[in-house]
Amino acid sequence: MPDSLPPCLPHSVGLAESLNARFRDRDATIAVIGLGYVGLPLILALVEAGFHVIGLDADPARLAGLAAGRSPLRQIDPDSIRAALCTDRLRLTGEGRALVEADAILVCVPTPLGHHREPDLSAVESATRLIAANLRPGQLIVLESTSYPGTTRGVVQPILEATGLRCGEDFFLAHAPEREDPGNAQHRTASIPRVIGGIDPPSLDLALAPYGAFVARTVPVSSSDLAEAVKLTENTFRAVNIALMNELKLVFEPMGIDIWEVIEAARTKPFGYMPFFPGPGLGGHCIPVDPHYLTWQARAHGVATRFIDLASEINAAMPRHVLDRLAEALDRQQGRGLRGSRILVIGLGYKRNLEDLRHSPALVLMEMLVQRGAEVLHLDPLVPVIPPQPDHPGLAGCRGIGPGREALSGIQAGLIVTDHDGIDYADLAAGLPLLIDTRNVCARLGLIGPHIVKA
Known part of the structure; x- marks a missing residue:
């Protein structure tokens, strides 16, 4: 100066x-x-x-x-x-x-x-x-x-x-x-x-x-208020549209319609549509959090956020839906339930090719499986050992299995939660009696079979 x-x-x-x-x-x-x-x-x-x-x-x-x-x-x-x-x-x-x-x-x-x-x-x-x-x-x-x-x-x-x-x-x-x-x-x-x-x-x-x-x-x-509103709008937009795809997945499943094929066909329209994808639940530091900042402030002004609240409910319910699909497939194909079964959770990061575990649905699913009496293992080349997690203290220190067919011995089902690139999905499909796919990665790779189930 x-x-x-x-x-x-x-x-x-x-x-x-x-x-x-x-x-x-x-x-x-x-x-x-x-x-x-x-x-x-x-x-x-x-x-x-x-x-x-x-x-x-x-x-x-x-x-x-x-x-x-x-x-x-x-x-x-x-x-x-x-x-x-x-x-x-x-x-x-x-x-x-x-x-x-x-x-x-x-x-x-x-x-x-x-x-x-x-x-x-x-x-x-x-x-x-x-x-x-x-x-x-x-x-x-x-x-x-x-x-x-x-x-x-x-x-x-x-x-x-x-x-x-x-x-x-x-x-x-x-x-x-x-x-x-x-x-x-x-x-x-x-x-x-x-x-x-x-x-x-x-x-x-x-x-x-x-x-x-x-x-x-x-x-x-x-104004600064408007700039803050922009960021919340961006991520609420994503959360709501992901919730729509999650709900459409539930709607189309009993009709025998593959939501992933629907999305791929719909995205060929050059106007008025952009693709969002269903999944096992929301993760990361933005989408699971930011809409709640908006709804909290809206309540302070006496405004209801029914649409956003409903989207949050749908997204939060997806891990339970995935667990139900896993349980149904185990009963149908192996005549057993989750209790006593060895389940391999594949991919822990909230996003492909990231080790970030913040709000990861994989951790939620692991805890739910343990509560249902399953023995849970995990495979993630980016997270060989789960570090301390404030929301999931019981999972800290869990060590994942290594790659290779021999490591899959005695496992009743695999559950793909995050589709990292560094995972041999063909080996998993060949070595596991049941593979639940929440990310459509098997279809993308041309891996098919009655033991591969989309969830």
Whole structure:
């Protein structure tokens, strides 16, 4: 910031112009709080764009691994981390006082659900208090974490303004909802358009500058509330359409109609349709969570969300449907029930080719099988041992079986929950007396037989 400003130039305008110039010239330092699925690719994109970057995380083990050039995420190439470190523009730290050096601070912390499916903003509040403790005039703060409309304005802004500094005058505040799709090689951080909404016009104008320097396109909207609503709309749209396909699967099954073949035929229409697919239940950090943020806020305004609530009920019921199909097939083909049967759960990650277990339906199914008296094994080359899971403590430490026909001996049925590429499905189809397929992977590979059942 210049030592002195012309007396006719308002304080906030001078701060914004000085900061904007640093973003334009790539002379700014940008801090990212939270180096997980959103924050880690973000710091790499910022370094590649030429910014000086501070990566802040509360996990010392994660920081140590990153500093050594190791990637904590399978979809992030360790070489990209080492290349960023070699530029000398990336600094990794667990010290909040480093934030005072930043011109912009991007918050990428988790926003899970509480025990009663209410928003849990404790990580956002903690990060904001950390920023407030180090806040100085002339900084831009951007919340990227997903939340309900009004979070940036009603939660983040008051904490920051409790310092005595004022938004739009001393500091600037915006919301730019993350749009990461882990494992998607086609759409990476820098190529994905970013929606940005500011608390006020100066904050919006300023927030567009750094994002415009490292993403393909910025999409300004009229407020931070609206930007928050955009992200919830995107993921609620997906949740509702997946629920529709799940319900259509249940409708078509007794008619002898294959929902997967229906979808493949329907997707040939070049307008008015886009494909969504049924499955064993929702997983991940967005789709099972975000609609509940919207319904919670809607209830606070006295508005019912019947359509969204129904979709959540349908999706939540899918693991039980899969279990029923497995039990029916065991009884029909082997004359036995789940109790005492050895069941192999195949693929644990919530998404193909990811080791991420957050809200994974595979873990739900494993617990349900144990409750029904089955002996449960799992096969997942990305998750050889199940790490501690807060929602599934009884599964921690379970070690999976290895590949090969001999490992399948004595197993009554396999249950494909996630269709990772690194699994030999032909070997499973040949070595198991019953194979339940929730992802249509066997049909895609041309594996057929009376012992292969879609669920």
